[in-house]
Amino acid sequence: MSWPLLLGCVWIVAAALTAMLPMRGQMVPGLALLVAAPALLVWIGWAHGWLWLALGLAAFGSMFRNPLRYLFRRALGQRPELPPELAAKPAPELRPELLPELRPELRPELPPEPASELPPEPASELPPEPVPELPPEPASELPPELPPELPPELASELVPKSRGGGER
Numbered sequence: 001m002s003w004p005l006l007l008g009c010v011w012i013v014a015a016a017l018t019a020m021l022p023m024r025g026q027m028v029p030g031l032a033l034l035v036a037a038p039a040l041l042v043w044i045g046w047a048h049g050w051l052w053l054a055l056g057l058a059a060f061g062s063m064f065r066n067p068l069r070y071l072f073r074r075a076l077g078q079r080p081e082l083p084p085e086l087a088a089k090p091a092p093e094l095r096p097e098l099l100p101e102l103r104p105e106l107r108p109e110l111p112p113e114p115a116s117e118l119p120p121e122p123a124s125e126l127p128p129e130p131v132p133e134l135p136p137e138p139a140s141e142l143p144p145e146l147p148p149e150l151p152p153e154l155a156s157e158l159v160p161k162s163r164g165g166g167e168r
Contacts, residue, residue, distance in 0.1 A: 004043040008056060011040055015063050023085035034064060 011033065018029040037060050045053030061068065073080040081087075 002047055004047045008040055008044055
């Protein structure tokens with residue numbers, strides 16, 4: 001097999017792998033394939049004749065029909081729609097209080113806040129109240145690792161018995 005046809009087969013496999021990527025991941029490899037295709041097709045046509053060139057053009061047109069349609073409409077001055085995956089997301093609504101402080105020219109003039117009609121509260125001269133000490137909790141009959149809501153009968157069954165010199 002000649003080099004132009006071998007590289008054409010590699011181009012087809014690369015295009016098929018690119019088509020399996022998510023839409024946003026197809027941009028860079030798809031653009032590289034789109035740019036490389038005309039040179040490859042001219043090489044195939046020069047080496048093997050117009051029939052192989054026609055077959056290559058048909059394969060190229062079939063695989064890149066949507067990007068070529070988009071570029072053709074843009075060349076005619078139209079504004080074709082992008083797929084929803086590539087369309088720009090609408091900008092969120094800007095609220096004046098969220099505008100950055102770094103660009104004061106973007107911040108609209110806000111009305112001044114009304115002055116409070118109430119006089120400020122005087123500072124308290126009283127010492128802080130002492131916090132009363134809590135009495136110590138009574139010692140529980142349950143081991144500390146068991147929840148206190150278990151009845152003592154069940155708790156005694158759950159506590160592991162020591163293996164020291166007792167019964168075996």
